[in-house]
Amino acid sequence: xxxxxxxxxxxxxxxxxxxxxxxxxxxxxxxxxxxxxxxxxxxxxxxxxxxxxxxxxxxxxxxxxxxxxxxxxxxxxxxxxxxxxxxxxxxxxxxxxxxxxxxxxxxxxxxxxxxxxxxxxxxxxxxxxxxxxxxxxxxxxxxxxxxxxxxxxxxxxxxxxxxxxxxxxxxxxxxxxxxxxxxxxxxxxxxxxxxxxxxxxxxxxxxxxxxxxxxxxxxxxxxxxxxxxxxxxxxxxxxxxxxxxxxxxxxxxxxxxxxxxxxxxxxxxxxxxxxxxxxxxxxxxxxxxxxxxxxxxxxxxxxxxxxxxxxxxxxxxxxxxxxxx
Ligand code: HSE
Numbered sequence: 001x002x003x004x005x006x007x008x009x010x011x012x013x014x015x016x017x018x019x020x021x022x023x024x025x026x027x028x029x030x031x032x033x034x035x036x037x038x039x040x041x042x043x044x045x046x047x048x049x050x051x052x053x054x055x056x057x058x059x060x061x062x063x064x065x066x067x068x069x070x071x072x073x074x075x076x077x078x079x080x081x082x083x084x085x086x087x088x089x090x091x092x093x094x095x096x097x098x099x100x101x102x103x104x105x106x107x108x109x110x111x112x113x114x115x116x117x118x119x120x121x122x123x124x125x126x127x128x129x130x131x132x133x134x135x136x137x138x139x140x141x142x143x144x145x146x147x148x149x150x151x152x153x154x155x156x157x158x159x160x161x162x163x164x165x166x167x168x169x170x171x172x173x174x175x176x177x178x179x180x181x182x183x184x185x186x187x188x189x190x191x192x193x194x195x196x197x198x199x200x201x202x203x204x205x206x207x208x209x210x211x212x213x214x215x216x217x218x219x220x221x222x223x224x225x226x227x228x229x230x231x232x233x234x235x236x237x238x239x240x241x242x243x244x245x246x247x248x249x250x251x252x253x254x255x256x257x258x259x260x261x262x263x264x265x266x267x268x269x270x271x272x273x274x275x276x277x278x279x280x281x282x283x284x285x286x287x288x289x290x291x292x293x294x295x296x297x298x299x300x301x302x303x304x305x306x307x308x309x310x311x312x313x314x315x316x317x318x319x320x321x322x323x324x325x
Contacts, residue, residue, distance in 0.1 A: 116143025
């Protein structure tokens with residue numbers, strides 16, 4: 001168990017969920033942007049709250065643990081922690097969490113997942129790493145449920161495991177870490193807000209068999225491409241015939257942007273998570289930067305404020321970067 005009252009500092013990466021064809025099952029972590037958090041544990045007296053959240057950014061997110069994604073994840077963590085300890089009230093603990101969100105909420109690159117995953121990885125470190133990564137994903141999914149109404153792990157899993165992950169099943173949870181060749185990632189975040197709950201509510205609940213067959217082929221092709229380091233296969237498999245046609249109408253200039261990025265040499269890409277960010281994968285940094293230029297030009301031409309990131313796949317997931325002693 002880490003020393004009581006002593007702060008640790010945590011870095012929680014942004015993530016790109018779905019990876020185009022793998023709605024709710026595929027995702028990867030990126031090296032930039034990331035959230036910064038600080039955490040400590042203390043002994044909890046009877047009637048004291050078990051979680052205190054302090055926002056040190058300007059997003060004004062709720063601090064009530066039941067309404068905050070990090071809080072919801074930590075409540076699930078503490079429930080199992082206390083069961084595991086079979087603790088009496090005298091040995092109960094509480095967490096204090098400071099959150100500096102550098103991943104803008106609602107941007108489509110796993111902002112809520114970073115808070116939830118960062119909080120439970122930090123809590124686990126503080127109590128002596130007694131839970132497995134799969135357990136931490138389970139706890140953190142409570143944050144996603146709060147944010148989007150549904151438990152899904154395609155942001156949480158890569159945030160905690162790093163790299164590319166496949167969520168083969170949620171109940172029971174089965175996460176498979178996938179290898180990947182070097183991939184450069186370009187992300188553009190047009191400054192509009194798309195709520196995940198809205199982007200989910202517009203989806204059709206039925207899928208045509210012919211579309212499902214195409215999608216299965218692409219998911220299997222993408223996984224095979226990653227495992228074989230076959231860039232062309234990865235590129236061909238980055239196609240979504242089910243979700244993207246519905247969601248892309250929420251994102252200005254989506255089709256033109258995708259076409260311009262591919263013409264600049266990107267392997268492919270699409271909506272990051274539920275949007276509005278769009279990501280593209282490239283074989284080299286030079287191409288990833290040329291793709292960024294296309295994104296700038298297109299959105300500047302539309303007078304649409306935007307941010308871009310040129311980054312790589314983060315292989316570490318949430319990290320404890322400092323112990324403040
Ligand atoms: N798989 C999720 C979705 C990711 O696309 O709705 C967003 O949180």
